[in-house]
Amino acid sequence: MSVLLLRLAGPLQSWGSAARFTRRTTENAPTKSGVIGLLAAAQGRRRDADLTDLAALEFGVRVDQPGTRLRDFQTAHHSDTLKAMPLSERFYLADAVFVAGVSGDPGLVQRLYEALLEPVFLPYLGRRSCPPSRPVTVAEPLDGELEPALREAPWEASGWYRNHRAASFRRRGVPSPDEVRLDLLLDSPPDPDRLPDITLRDLPLSFDARHRRYGLRGVRTTETRVPVAAGAARPSPPPHEPTALLTPVTPRTD
Structure with a gap:
C-alpha cells in the first residue's frame, strides 16, 4: 500500500455532504x-x-487548525431578464488547515501525486471560490498504512495560530505543552460488531451534473498527539510594497 498526504489550507474552505438548494x-x-x-x-x-x-x-x-465557521448571505439575478434568483446561504470554514490522506495501489497513488504537481484543472477546497493558499502536496507518496502516516505527519498549522495557541497558555499562567492534540477522522469499513461514529453521504459514485450520486460512508473518530516542534512555524511574508520601484513624478510648477 502507498499513502499520499495532502495539505488543505486556504482563506476559505467548504466541504458539503448534505448541502441542497438555497442552504x-x-x-x-x-x-x-x-x-x-x-x-x-x-x-x-x-x-x-x-x-x-x-x-x-x-x-x-x-x-491541524479547525478554523472558524463563516456564513455568507447571497443574492443574484439572471443576466438576461434581471429576474431575482432565490436568496441563498453559504457556509465556509475560514483559516482552516487539514492534512488529508488517501491510500491504495502504489501505481495509482503515484499518478495522483504527479497529477497534483501539474494539474489539468486547478484544485480548489470544496468550491471553486476556495483556492488553496499553499501547495497541496506535502511529500512524495509513502509506503505503509494511512493511519500511522497521518499520526506521524508534522503539524501544518499556520504561524499565527501557533502563536495564538501559545499566548492562550501564557494568559492562564501555565506552560505551553510540547504536544498538540489533533482530531482524526478515518474510514470505517462495514463491521457488524462495531457501528461507525459518524455516517456521511460523501462516497462519490458519479460527478455527472445531470445526476450526481453519492453513497454512505462510515467514519471513525479518534485523536493523536503531534509534537509542537515537529512542524516548523511558517515565516512571516516579506514586506511587499508594489509602488516602491516606481519612479516618482516631479510635479510641474508652470
Whole structure:
C-alpha cells in the first residue's frame, strides 16, 4: 500500500455532504467526495468519468487548525431578464488547515501525486471560490498504512495560530505543552460488531451534473498527539510594497 498526504489550507474552505438548494452548509473537515473531486480534476477526468478506482481509496483527515465557521448571505439575478434568483446561504470554514490522506495501489497513488504537481484543472477546497493558499502536496507518496502516516505527519498549522495557541497558555499562567492534540477522522469499513461514529453521504459514485450520486460512508473518530516542534512555524511574508520601484513624478510648477 502507498499513502499520499495532502495539505488543505486556504482563506476559505467548504466541504458539503448534505448541502441542497438555497442552504449550502459545510462539514467541519474535508469530505471524501470533495478530496476525490480534487484528485479527479487534477488528473483531468471529466464529470461523467468512472470513479471506481478513486472511490475505493482509503481516506482520512487530520484537523491541524479547525478554523472558524463563516456564513455568507447571497443574492443574484439572471443576466438576461434581471429576474431575482432565490436568496441563498453559504457556509465556509475560514483559516482552516487539514492534512488529508488517501491510500491504495502504489501505481495509482503515484499518478495522483504527479497529477497534483501539474494539474489539468486547478484544485480548489470544496468550491471553486476556495483556492488553496499553499501547495497541496506535502511529500512524495509513502509506503505503509494511512493511519500511522497521518499520526506521524508534522503539524501544518499556520504561524499565527501557533502563536495564538501559545499566548492562550501564557494568559492562564501555565506552560505551553510540547504536544498538540489533533482530531482524526478515518474510514470505517462495514463491521457488524462495531457501528461507525459518524455516517456521511460523501462516497462519490458519479460527478455527472445531470445526476450526481453519492453513497454512505462510515467514519471513525479518534485523536493523536503531534509534537509542537515537529512542524516548523511558517515565516512571516516579506514586506511587499508594489509602488516602491516606481519612479516618482516631479510635479510641474508652470
